[in-house]
Structures are given as structure tokens and as C-alpha cells.
Amino acid sequence: xxxxxxxxxxxxxxxxxxxxxxxxxxxxxxxxxxxxxxxxxxxxxxxxxxxxxxxxxxxxxxxxxxxxxxxxxxxxxxxxxxxxxxxxxxxxxxxxxxxxxxxxxxxxxxxxxxxxxxxxxxxxxxxxxxxxxxxxxxxxxxxxxxxxxxxxxxxxxxxxxxxxxxxxxxxxxxxxxxxxxxxxxxxxxxxxxxxxxxxxxxxxxxxxxxxxxxxxxxxxxxxxxxxxxxxxxxxxxxxxxxxxxxxxxxxxxxxxxxxxxxxxxxxxxxxxxxxxxxxxxxxxxxxxxxxxxxxxxxxxxxxxxxxxxxxxxxxxxxxxxxxxxxxxxxxxxxxxxxxxxxxxxxxxxxxxxxxxxxxxxxxxxxxxxxxxxxxxxxxxxxxxxxxxxxxxxxxxxxxxxxxxxxxxxxxxxxxxxxxxxxxxxxxxxxxxxxxxxxxxxxxxxxxxxxxxxxxxxxxxxxxxxxxxxxxxxxxxxxxxxxxxxxxxxxxxxxxxxxxxxxxxxxxxxxxxxxxxxxxxxxxxxxxxxxxxxxxxxxxxxxxxxxxxxxxxxx
Ligand code: FBP
Numbered sequence: 001x002x003x004x005x006x007x008x009x010x011x012x013x014x015x016x017x018x019x020x021x022x023x024x025x026x027x028x029x030x031x032x033x034x035x036x037x038x039x040x041x042x043x044x045x046x047x048x049x050x051x052x053x054x055x056x057x058x059x060x061x062x063x064x065x066x067x068x069x070x071x072x073x074x075x076x077x078x079x080x081x082x083x084x085x086x087x088x089x090x091x092x093x094x095x096x097x098x099x100x101x102x103x104x105x106x107x108x109x110x111x112x113x114x115x116x117x118x119x120x121x122x123x124x125x126x127x128x129x130x131x132x133x134x135x136x137x138x139x140x141x142x143x144x145x146x147x148x149x150x151x152x153x154x155x156x157x158x159x160x161x162x163x164x165x166x167x168x169x170x171x172x173x174x175x176x177x178x179x180x181x182x183x184x185x186x187x188x189x190x191x192x193x194x195x196x197x198x199x200x201x202x203x204x205x206x207x208x209x210x211x212x213x214x215x216x217x218x219x220x221x222x223x224x225x226x227x228x229x230x231x232x233x234x235x236x237x238x239x240x241x242x243x244x245x246x247x248x249x250x251x252x253x254x255x256x257x258x259x260x261x262x263x264x265x266x267x268x269x270x271x272x273x274x275x276x277x278x279x280x281x282x283x284x285x286x287x288x289x290x291x292x293x294x295x296x297x298x299x300x301x302x303x304x305x306x307x308x309x310x311x312x313x314x315x316x317x318x319x320x321x322x323x324x325x326x327x328x329x330x331x332x333x334x335x336x337x338x339x340x341x342x343x344x345x346x347x348x349x350x351x352x353x354x355x356x357x358x359x360x361x362x363x364x365x366x367x368x369x370x371x372x373x374x375x376x377x378x379x380x381x382x383x384x385x386x387x388x389x390x391x392x393x394x395x396x397x398x399x400x401x402x403x404x405x406x407x408x409x410x411x412x413x414x415x416x417x418x419x420x421x422x423x424x425x426x427x428x429x430x431x432x433x434x435x436x437x438x439x440x441x442x443x444x445x446x447x448x449x450x451x452x453x454x455x456x457x458x459x460x461x462x463x464x465x466x467x468x469x470x471x472x473x474x475x476x477x478x479x480x481x482x483x484x485x486x487x488x489x490x491x492x493x494x495x496x497x498x499x500x501x502x503x504x505x506x507x508x509x510x511x512x513x514x515x516x517x518x519x520x521x522x523x524x525x526x527x528x529x530x531x532x533x534x535x536x537x538x539x540x541x542x543x544x545x546x547x548x549x550x551x552x553x554x
Contacts, residue, residue, distance in 0.1 A: 001133070010432055010533055013136045015090060015442035018463065018473040020059055021098075025475075027454040030054040033478075036212070036498050037485035045495050046481045048191040049184065049458035054214065056464075056476030057450055073105035074452060077123070077168045080145040081114050081175030085204045085220025087433040087441030089134040089142050091174050094442035096131050098449025109166055114146020115179070118171075119155045121162040136438050138223070139430040150182045156189050163197055170198040170452040172445075176205035176218070177497040180460060184480035185495075187458035198457040200448045201480055206429055208258035208546065211500045214478045216466045216551070219444065220429070222436045222544050224252070225259055226531045227428035229266035233527035235422065236267060236308055240523055243306045245420045246296060246400075250311045250393040252425030256501045257312035258546060264512055265545040268524045270307035271295055272516070274509065275318035276502040282320050289396060293403040293413075295520045300415025304523065313425065315392055316371070317385065325360040326385055327488075329375055332356075334490040340376070352376055371395060393421045434531050435541045439470040447475040467543055467551045507549035 003011075032051045035042040043050045076099055080088055092110070099106035108126045111117035124130075124143060134142045150156075150173075163171065173183040180201040187199035203210045203217075206224035211217050228251055235247050249269075253259040257274045264272035271292055278288060292309060299307055316322050332355060333340055343351045349372065353361045364372050374390050397419040407413035433441060440463060447461040459477035466473060483497045502509055518524060532540045542548075 006533075007137070010136050011132075013435075013438060013533070015094070015136070015439045016470040017439075017446060018443055018475050019471045020057055021443065021446050021450065021475055024060040025057040025450055026060045027055045027450075027456075027477075028058050030056070033482040035481055035484045038495075041486050042481055042484050042495050046184070046188045046458075049188045049479065050481045052456070052458065052479035052481070054476065054478055054482070055454070055456070055459075056474055057447070070103040070106075070453060073103040073107065074099055074170060075107045075109065075166060075168045076449075076452060077109045077111060077118070077163060077166070077171045078126075078143070079111045079115055079118055079171070079173050079175075080140045080143060081150075081173055081179035082145060082147055083176070083205065084138075084140045084145060084429040085206045085218070086138045086223035086429070086431050087219045087437035088140045088145075088174060088204065089137050090433060090438050090441035091202055091204075091219070091445040091448075092126065092142055093131055093135050094445025095172055095448050096126060096128070096445070098446040099452070102449060102453050109168060110143035113144040114148055115150040115155075115173075115182075116146045116148035117143075118150070118159045118162070119148065121158075123162065123166070136432065138432045149178070150186060153189070156186055160190070160195055160197065163195075169196060170200065172200045172202060172448050172452075174202040174204050176207070177210045177499055180210065180480055181484070181496045184458055184484070184497075187480070191457055198452055198455070200451050200457070200477075201460040202444050202448060203460060203462075206259065207253045207256060208262070209253075209256040209500045210497065212483055212498070214464070214482070215460065215462055216464060217544070217547050219437055219441045220433075221258065221262070222440070222547075223431050223434045223531065224428035225262040225266070225544055226434055226528065227431045228259065228424045229263050229528040230530045231424060231427065232263055232267045232269065232308070232310070233525070233529065236269065236525035237527055239306050239308055240525060243304070244416070245306055245418050246397070247308045247420045247422060248311060248393040248397045249308065250313055250391075250421075250423045252428075253313050255314045255317065255499060257314065258500075258502055260310045260312040261502055261508055261512060262544050262546045264310055265508060265549075266526065266528050267308075268515070268519045268526050269310050270299070270520050270523075272310040272512065273312060273315055274502055274512075275312050275315045277504055277509075278315065279318040279320060279323070280504055284321065285319050285399070288315075288319070289399040289403055292396065293400050293407060296400065296404060296417060297407055297413040297415065298521060300413060300417075302521070305416040308525075309396070311392055311396060313392070316390055321359075321363045322367070325356070325363045326375060328356055328360045331491040333376065333379070348376065349373065368395060391421075391423075393423060397421065431531070432533070435533065436470075436543050440466065443470065443473060443475060447477070450475065451477045467548055469541070507552055508546045511549055
């Protein structure tokens with residue numbers, strides 16, 4: 001494989017491992033835990049893995065040093081699940097190095113193309129030479145990823161066959177909230193049947209919504225937002241040079257607006273919509289549009305017929321009326337998928353309208369036909385609407401143009417409005433990890449190896465104190481059941497890891513809210529520039545602003 005000069009140089013980077021992990025460690029157990037909500041239901045569903053204690057690793061005293069080496073090798077399986085996120089290859093490298101340190105004959109097997117490879121027995125042994133090709137690189141191509149939902153007893157039993165065949169006694173699942181939920185269910189099942197297989201999770205997703213009091217961030221968020229911020233900065237320079245376009249930029253993040261918020265903090269655009277605020281204020285789509293149009297008109301009055309608008313991918317689902325519509329559609333389509341599929345495509349719109357309750361039918365009818373149709377199609381295997389396929393940036397700019405026309409007729413807008421559209425998502429998901437993500441991921445993998453050695457199951461690898469230099473991070477494990485609550489999925493209540501949405505009383509949002517009026521009217525763009533891998537720490541090793549602001553006071 002031909003490598004670019006940067007690829008070659010980057011391959012030599014040694015992730016900075018937390019100092020605790022550089023020698024023999026011991027697991028220090030904390031207090032028993034409770035789930036974040038619905039404790040009785042979750043306890044009943046996870047009788048073997050509920051209430052486990054948090055744990056963290058400390059360096060072993062010198063007297064006990066030798067004992068960290070296992071008597072026998074450990075065979076471990078690893079799965080990459082869901083959307084790509086920068087750093088996945090380093091999790092696998094860290095896991096590999098970690099289990100080799102514990103016993104040099106340990107082996108690592110990667111299941112191919114996500115959980116599907118586990119069920120279908122498609123795997124590859126990951127050797128040192130093979131792994132070396134992928135260190136510090138972006139992407140998940142080392143073994144591939146997939147969105148097969150691992151949830152049935154048949155799948156678990158089928159997977160167990162291959163684990164037994166390869167003598168694998170621990171499985172590491174690298175995924176987002178849904179995949180880690182399923183990892184917890186698998187851990188519970190294997191424990192219940194005494195399968196002798198540990199299951200460990202790792203927090204992955206560029207969306208940044210798998211985090212809580214104990215998991216400070218998911219990996220990939222840092223790099224992806226830096227890539228998007230670079231490009232938004234470039235667009236803002238262009239915008240400020242030509243002074244003739246309004247740029248509507250949609251940013252990935254299926255549900256939460258963390259990515260848009262982080263990019264806003266980095267780039268200081270004129271407008272950034274935060275879905276969680278739209279929901280809290282019970283805003284309609286038209287009110288969101290009016291808000292944008294007001295800023296366009298106010299800037300035009302100063303002679304500034306240009307600007308930037310950041311739009312979170314998940315916005316449409318947070319508009320309360322649309323949210324209620326999607327909830328009804330989810331339940332209806334889950335229960336009557338075959339009936340819906342049998343309706344000819346040309347008649348599906350009318351069929352859906354006739355089946356919905358009046359308020360939701362009215363909302364459905366009011367949406368542009370393309371958007372409405374999208375809401376009935378293409379759910380991912382977890383039942384989520386694929387919001388990345390909805391062109392919200394175009395929808396909003398078209399509605400803003402219409403609104404400005406009305407305002408012009410009323411004498412409230414006297415300017416020009418020309419829009420450009422962008423969607424940034426896939427551009428950042430496979431970027432070479434920033435130093436933060438390279439270190440974080442390698443450390444997570446290494447921590448997972450130590451959790452396996454500690455004999456636990458149903459835990460997620462964790463590193464804490466992430467705004468300190470990476471050598472000072474604190475490795476440990478968090479019982480996954482601790483992050484769970486009950487939510488409605490596919491028409492039924494299910495135990496799931498609680499998704500972290502943007503908190504409107506949290507430091508990142510408050511910082512943004514305190515600045516946005518100034519950013520709207522004045523041109524205060526910042527230009528973060530590309531990720532730097534080599535150079536001074538203040539340029540290369542900075543964590544996201546979200547993480548920094550959230551950690552204040554910790
Ligand atoms: P995960 O939650 O699996 O990490 O994926 C996140 C994400 O990148 C979202 O931001 C986006 O909506 C979705 O994946 C796109 O999915 P796909 O890769 O299937 O197009």
C-alpha cells in the first residue's frame with residue numbers, strides 16, 4: 001500500500017499512555033452502582049450484572065508487581081459497531097498491546113464488518129504486522145464495521161459457537177449507545193448461562209452523545225469536530241471575502257447537537273441552531289426559519305448580505321410537532337411494516353395520512369413531500385430515522401428565502417439573499433485521529449485489556465480527567481447498567497443507555513448563548529485551521545472546547 005509522507009510520519013507516533021497503565025495495575029473497586037433511572041426495571045432485567053461497582057486502576061505496589069502477568073494467554077475478540085469514528089484503529093492497537101503485555105501469547109481476533117461478522121463467524125486474526133499498518137490512522141477498515149443489531153438469543157448463541165471454537169474468553173464491543181446497550185445485554189446473557197465469556201464496551205461515536213458523569217466523552221468527537229471546524233473556518237473566510245453568500249451548513253450528529261455546538265464555539269458563526277433548545281422552547285419549524293430570516297434582515301440593514309448558519313443534522317426530530325409525528329410513525333411502522341410495504345409507492349403518502357391521528361396527520365401534510373416521505377423510509381437497524389438523508393440545510397434556506405420575500409413586501413427586508421449549502425459528516429468520520437483521540441483511543445483499548453485481566457464483565461472502558469495531559473488520565477471501568485434507563489423503542493419499553501443531549505444549563509451551551517447575539521450581528525469568525533499532529537502542545541494536544549467547558553469545576 002503506497003503511503004503519503006504524512007502517513008509515514010504519523011505511523012511513528014507513540015500514543016501517550018496514562019502513567020498508571022505503564023506498569024502492573026490493580027483494580028480498586030468503588031461503591032455498588034444504580035442505573036440513572038428506572039432502577040427496579042433495570043435490576044430485574046440484569047440480575048447478574050446490575051449494581052456492580054465502578055472501578056479504577058492504580059499502579060501496583062512494587063512488592064506485588066509480578067502478579068500482573070497472567071498464567072495463561074487470553075484470546076480476545078473485537079467488534080467495531082456502527083458509524084466510523086476517528087481512533088478505532090488505536091483502540092484495537094491498544095487492546096492488542098495490552099493483552100500481549102498481560103501474556104505474550106495472547107491472541108486477538110477481529111470480527112469482520114461489525115456484529116454481523118460475529119454472528120456469521122467471519123473473522124480475522126489480528127497479528128502485530130497487520131496491526132502496525134493501522135496505528136494512528138483513521139477509518140475502521142482494519143476489520144470493517146456494520147450496523148447489524150446484536151439482540152437475539154439466537155445471535156448470542158451463534159456468536160458463542162465461534163468464541164468457543166477460537167477459545168475466546170472476552171469480547172470487546174466498540175460502539176455507540178445502542179451497541180453498548182447490546183453489549184450489556186450480551187454480558188448479562190453470557191453470565192446467566194455461565195458461558196465463561198466477558199464482554200467489555202468502548203465509547204465510540206463522533207456524535208458525542210455517549211457521555212455522562214463517568215464517561216467524559218466518546219472517541220472520535222474531538223477529531224471530527226476539528227475537521228468540520230477547519231472547513232467551516234475556510235468557508236467563513238470565503239464568505240467574508242466575497243461577502244455575497246449565506247452558507248447553510250448541516251453537521252452530522254443524528255440526534256444531539258454537540259457537534260454543531262462545538263463547531264460554533266470553535267468558529268463563531270452568525271447563527272447556530274441547537275435542536276435541544278428548539279425542543280425546550282417548543283418551537284415550530286416556521287419559528288426557526290423566522291429567527292434565521294430576522295438575522296439575515298438585520299445584517300442586510302448594515303449592508304452585510306452574507307453569513308453562516310450551522311444546522312444540526314437531528315434538528316427535524318426535535319421540533320415538537322415533528323417529534324410527535326415520528327414517534328407515532330415509529331410505532332405504526334414497527335407494527336405494520338408489511339402492510340405499509342404493500343401499499344403502492346404513489347399511494348403511501350395518502351395511506352400514512354389516513355392512519356395517523358389528526359394532529360400528526362396535519363404536521364405530516366405540512367412538510368415538504370420529500371421530507372415527509374423520508375420520515376417513513378430507511379430506518380437503521382435500531383429503528384432510528386436516518387436523518388442524515390434529510391436535506392435540512394436546503395429545506396431551511398428555501399423557507400428563509402420565502403420568508404424574506406414576505407418581509408421585503410412588508411418593507412422589512414431590503415437586501416440580497418443567495419444561499420450555498422453544505423453537509424459535513426462523512427468528511428470527518430475517518431480522519432486520522434487528533435493527538436487527543438490517538439491517545440484516548442489507545443488508552444481505552446489498553447484499559448479494556450486490563451478490565452479483561454481483572455475478570456469483570458458488563459463494563460465500559462473509561463479514562464477520566466481528560467483535560468489533563470494524557471499521561472495523567474485515570475483508567476478504569478464503569479458498569480454499563482449504571483448508564484441505563486427505560487425508553488420506548490419499536491413500540492415497546494426497552495433498557496437503553498441514556499443518550500446525552502446538549503444541556504441547556506451546561507457550560508458549553510451557556511458560553512454559546514452568551515455570545516451568539518454578538519456573533520449574529522458582527523462578523524467575529526475564527527479560523528481554527530487543520531488538525532496539527534506535530535508541534536507545540538497548545539496547538540496539537542488541545543481537547544475539544546466542549547470537554548474543557550464541561551470539565552470546569554470538576
Ligand atoms: P454512530 O452513532 O453509530 O457512531 O454513528 C453516528 C453517525 O455518524 C451519525 O452522525 C449519522 O447520522 C449516522 O452515523 C450516519 O449513518 P450511516 O453511516 O449509516 O450513513
